[in-house]
Structures are given as C-alpha cells and as structure tokens.
Amino acid sequence: MKLNIAKTRVVSYTRKTNFLSYEYQLCHAIITRTSSVKDLGVFFDSKLHFHTHVNYIFSECIKLSGLIRSITYRFSSLESLYVLYFTLVRSNLEYASVIWNSITSTDANKIQRIKQKFESVCFYRFFPHISYTCNYTDALEKLSPQSLHKRRHHLDALLLVQVFRGLKSCTSLSENVSLCVPPSNLRDFSLFVVCPSNKHCSSARYAYPANSMGKDLDMFAIGTVSVNHISHVNEQKFVVN
Template identity: 35%
Template sequence: MTLNIKKCLVISFSNKKQKYLYNYELSGHTLERKSNVKDLGIIFDDQLTFRTHYQYITTRANKLLGFIIRQSQDFKKPSSLLNLYYTLVRSLLEYGSCIWSPFYEVHRKSIERVQKKCLKVISYRSGFNRTLYSYEQRLQKFKVTKLETRRKQQDLIYLYKIIHAYIDSPSLLSFLNINISCRTRNYAPFMLRSYINNTSFYNPLVRMCRTYNELVVKNTQIDIFNPRIHKFKADLTRNLS
C-alpha cells in the first residue's frame, strides 16, 4: 500500500508535562508532529480533552444557526425552523458524541447554548416570548430534548448494542465487568474500579456504565439486558426526557 507522506502525521497522547517524543520516518521523510488531529470528523488533541473539538463544533453550529435564522424570516411554522435546526445544526453537535461527550460544565453549557438560542428565536417568532421565559419552558412547549440528555441516551444505546452484539466488537465487550450478584435495592449492573485521573474516569465505556448504574437505581424498569431494543429505547426516552 502506497501512503501519501504529506497526509501522514504523528500525535502522542499523554498527560505528562515532559513527554517522550520520537521522530518517526516514512520512506526517508520525517513525519510532521501535531498536537491536534482531525479523524473522521472528530478533532483529537494530545491530552484527549477535546476542547478544540468543542470550540470547532459550537463555532460552526452557531454560524449554521445564524444562516438558518436569516434565511427563514418568512417561515411561519415553528416546526419548519426546528426541522432545519435538527438536520443542519443538532446533527453536527451530536456527531460522535459517544467519544467526546463533555464532562466539564463549561463545555456542556457552551454546546447547550446553541439550542437555547434556537428555541429563543422560535419562541419570539411564535409570540411566546412573553410567556416562555426559561429554557425548560421552551423545551416543554416545542417538545425538544436537552442535548445533554440526548447524549446520555446515545451513550446507553451504544452500550446496549455492544452487549447485544449489534456492534460486533469482542474487544469492547471484554472491557465490561458485569455484576452477577443478586439484584438489590442499590444493585449496580456494572462493576467499576477507582480511577486516578479524569481521562480514565470519563473513559467512554466507563462513563456509559456509570451512567446506566446511576439511572437504573431510580428507574428499575430500564433493563439494558432486555433483548428488545425498541423497548429499551422507549424506556430511555420516557425516563430521560
């Protein structure tokens, strides 16, 4: 296989201040080293904080939302603007979220702020700006789900697909430590150990298992081991929305 050397890069993932860096060569050419790399639409930084990705998607989403608002001045139905938002903006804010889902409040708020802006415009155009003051009221009125809630849903659906082999990945499945003890009041289906840093604590699979453990304590009817995926999705929507 012939590789395009100009498109080949090197990135080293580490939280250490003093990183061990090595110059890699390909066909006699030293490969360029980067601190940020975009792979399949997701920007990875060398510490896996995804801060660059958050900035990228929120900036682009705000530009797209601004374009939609300007070009939809004559739209009378809120559903028309919402459909454009779902297709062009929300899809961008959710793509690959199972990998980069933010754990710091500042990043969660910056992403959620895009949807808040959209609903505020729809509320104003619909004549509800004097009655719908809060974000929660607008969510309920226009039947929209918080982006943070949707990310949790996507996390748990992804976890469900790993367990039931919708995603055929024995290596991912091997990372899941299932608690086989009898179900009790505070039963935790997945066993989690202690982690020394945020990168490990918020590892995607660890985050998914912890989210389900916390959810199932309050909503015992949500069963990730249920063979009917449609039932599982319906229970998630009903209890997380």
C-alpha cells in the same frame, strides 16, 4: 500500499508537560508533528480534552443556526424550524459523541448555548406574549426540555445496550463492563458493573447512565432500542421517583 507523507502526522497522546518528542521519518522525510488530528470527523488533541473538536463544531453549528434563522424568517410552522435544526445542527452536535463526551463542563455549556440561541429565536417568533428572559423554564417546556448534555448521556447508554445486544461490536467495552445479577429481589440495583481497575475509563461513563434507568430498561426486549426510547424511560423513572 504507499503512504502519503504530506497527509501523515505524528501525535503524542499524553498529559505530561515534558514528554519524549522523537522525529519520525518516512522515506527519508520527517513526518510533521501536530497537537491534534482529524479522524473520521472527530478532532483528537494530544491530551484528549477534545477542546479543538468542540471549537470546531461550535463554529460550524453557529453558522448553520444563522443560516436557518435567515431562510426561515417567513416560516409559520415551528415544526419546520425544528426539522431543520435536528437535521443540520443537532446531528453535528451529537456526531460521534460517545467518543468525545468526556469534555469539560465549560465545553458542554458552550455547546448548550447553540441550542439556547436557537430556542430564543423560536420563542420570540412563536411565543411573543411570554418573556423569554423572565420565564426561561416556561420557554423550555414549550420547546424542548431535554438538554444536549442529557442526550449525550443517553447516547452513551444506547451504545452500551447495543453492544450487549450484539448490534455493535466493541471488545474493550464488553471486557470492562459486565451484567450484574442481584442476590435477591432488590428494588434498586445496578444493571451493569464496571471492573474496579477501569472505573475512570470511558466504559464507566457508558455504564452510569444505563444504571440510572435500572429495571425500567429491558435491554433484551424484542425490537429496536433508540435514543428516544431511552430518553422516555429515563423521564418516566424521573417522574416516578
């Protein structure tokens, strides 16, 4: 197999200011060095902060939101707007989020603004008698109270459940996270335990939202487990507590 030199890039993944930069060659041609590279739709920057990816999906989804706003001006159904939003916008905002969900709070708020802009359009069209700016909580209750940040955590928990159910394969995740067997019948316990040496890795990020559901999530039950099911379990647990 021949490699395309024009499409080959070199990226050094490190958070150090001064690092060793070596010029790699392929067929006597120097390979271009870059600070970020796109792989399967996700931009990986050299420090794995995913700022480039967040900026990319923000730019794309803002355009799609504007398109939805323009073509649905005469729509009389709120459900139709949400179908377009879920299909065109939210699917892009959540694509491969289990990879880049370690983003900063600033980037998370930036993504959340897209959802808020869409909700403001829906609110002004279908609930003109209620002030959106003064009654933001009421507006969210009428539209969709679940934030994108919470949905990404549910997707993290879903991946962990799917790995332990054998639906997906992830060797590093299954090695770093194990099931916790409580010594007695405790009311609250952690379903998953992370290896102490990997508490700051992505495996721990998957385990925390799954543990927040506790015994309310039967991960070995017959049938499929979706992100909507995990969201419902989490909401029920929040109401009970």
